[in-house]
Amino acid sequence: MYIMERKTDTIRIPPGRLDEDIDIAAEEIAKEELEGEIVDGNKLLILAANVERKGDGRVVHGDGGVHQQVEYDALEFELVEQELIQGYLCEVLKFGAFVRFGPLDGLLHISQIMNDKVEVDQGNQRLVGKESGDSLEIDDEIRARIVTVSVNDRNPRESKIGLTMRQTGLGKLEWLEEDEEEE
DSSP states (O other): OEEEEEEEEEEEEOGGGTTSOHHHHHHHHHHHHHTTOEETTTEEEEEEEEEEEOSOOEEOTTOOSEEEEEEEEEEEEEOOTTOEEEEEEEEEETTEEEEEETTEEEEEEGGGSOSSOEEEETTTTEEEETTTOOEEETTOEEEEEEEEEEOOSSOGGGOEEEEEOOSTTOEEHHHHHHHHHHO
16 A cells, blocks of 8 residues: 655765755755665655755764754555555466565465466466466466565565465456456
8 A cells, every 4th residue: 555644754964965955965865765665664665755854954973974854755655464456477486476566576375376276387487277277477467465464674675475366356357357247
């Protein structure tokens, strides 16, 4: 889920940038330091916009840089268990597939794809239901539910997000459209 909120944080402006326009330097540093970080436990900060310095910065003894408080609009992507996501298959492996949704990837384990035995065709990068013949291939759009979230603060792209499609209303979008037409 995407969220936009106003936030306040402190950044460090190094001594080498103090001779520049301080507002421009503060904005560039805020973007470099804040974007791509995990904040508030499970939110990925995607964009820091409208950065404004608040008050005068502080110099800390032994540090030639200026510690500056900034206020900014933060665009965040929050990972919420049980939330529905829509994404597309981006990689097929012998144990399932990765689904890209928003800025992250989630794992769709082979046991969570469909109510059918799933065979993996890694050569053709697809997953096929043994009895139904239904298949999932790279770039297929799917709807899934987030069932587990383990956020990696150091490297958000390596966070572990588990997905399922084994519930009513979930699956490949083509399958869902076919189900609607049958009803």
